[in-house]
Amino acid sequence: MRRRAGLGAIQKHKLEQEKYKDKGSEIQENLFEQMTKQLGVLEENLEEFATKHKNKIRKNPEFRRQFQEMCASIGVDPLSSGKQGFWSVLGIGDFYYELAVQIVEVCLATNYKTGGLISLDELRTRLIKARGKGKQHQEITQDDLIRAAQKLKILGSGFMVVPVGKGQYMVQSIPGELSMDHTAVLQQATQSNQAFVSVSYLKRELGWEDERARKALDHMVDQGLAWVDLQSPKEKLYYFPSLFNACIDSTIS
């Protein structure tokens, strides 16, 4: 014979529920504690690892990248200020800060002719030339440069890494941010392999309206990034000295 549910049964059920709940949060807390502990251990290990392989991290670009990835996967940024005491002892931060300063130097040295835009490849070539002949000075990867350049963001909008597609990047070293449209224009100019674009080119490639293309291009002229050519038989062309090979290759004028 089945018992009918009485008050007692309801209370009992409620009690059980509460117990489950308590137990649940207890388990959760334990788990959280354990995970924090584990992460702490992991971070400690990572620090230990970094100390042990300090020189290798500084000298070997592939190793450096993997180390950075490892750090990122557990949410540790060796360049962030949080643990600066420790990481700065390691000199990993220094490595990137040094690079950042060199990036600024190269940008300033080329600004007068490029108007403040330089491709990451070109930046790398010039930077390596300036760093001296030692092997550890030479092995600087694109990845290193992007990391270092991103650190320069704290200086305001003066320095930006702009992806222009196909794994290519440009570093902008003038005040004033580039909007999505301007970045798209740069991408087109890079991909055209001709260092120039035009209103009709943008209309065709990006499906833009006349007005939008003209506005974006004129803005780049106003920023000193683009030069206009009025002698093309078809239409007004907008050239980017920072993408023009003869300009990039010239060391003097």
Add this chain to the structure above:
Amino acid sequence: MSTSTSEWPWQYHFPPFFTLQPHPETRAKQVSAWKSLILDYCQKNKLYIVDVREAHQLPLFHNTTMNRKLDPSVIVSILSELAKTGNAAALDKAKNRWEIYWHTLEEWASMIYDHICELGMQNSVLTLFELSQGDDVQSKEFSGMQTDVLVKVLRVLENERKCELILSDEEQGVKFF
């Protein structure tokens, strides 16, 4: 004439270099590049006179490879800039004919006077022909100097009382002190 590509700066192959730029900062860079290019070109080719009306016959102002020309009015404005530093002078009111001084008249004057002192020719008389075409000056940069320019240079020395020009119809000479 130097037309080989290696002798031109990169700007010469950059099509918009031949269009006056609307953006002030870019234009300043452009004009300054044109100024040095003009002086370099004239120096290499010993070109003392430029006629703006015929400027497009010079590869300097007309890049035939990419079919770009510098507009005559732009040429005049750049030459006017050069005039401010004593590196050019208009010969007519319409500003068509210009003398180009890759060395200013003062610089030329001291070069010539140094040469005279080296040879110990103070107190002697030379014809302008000797001074610009003579054997003694073959190695000098001022050899082959256009007579009108030479006279202007010597006028500078004359003002410093370092020479006196003797200009008659038959003979053009100069006495150094």
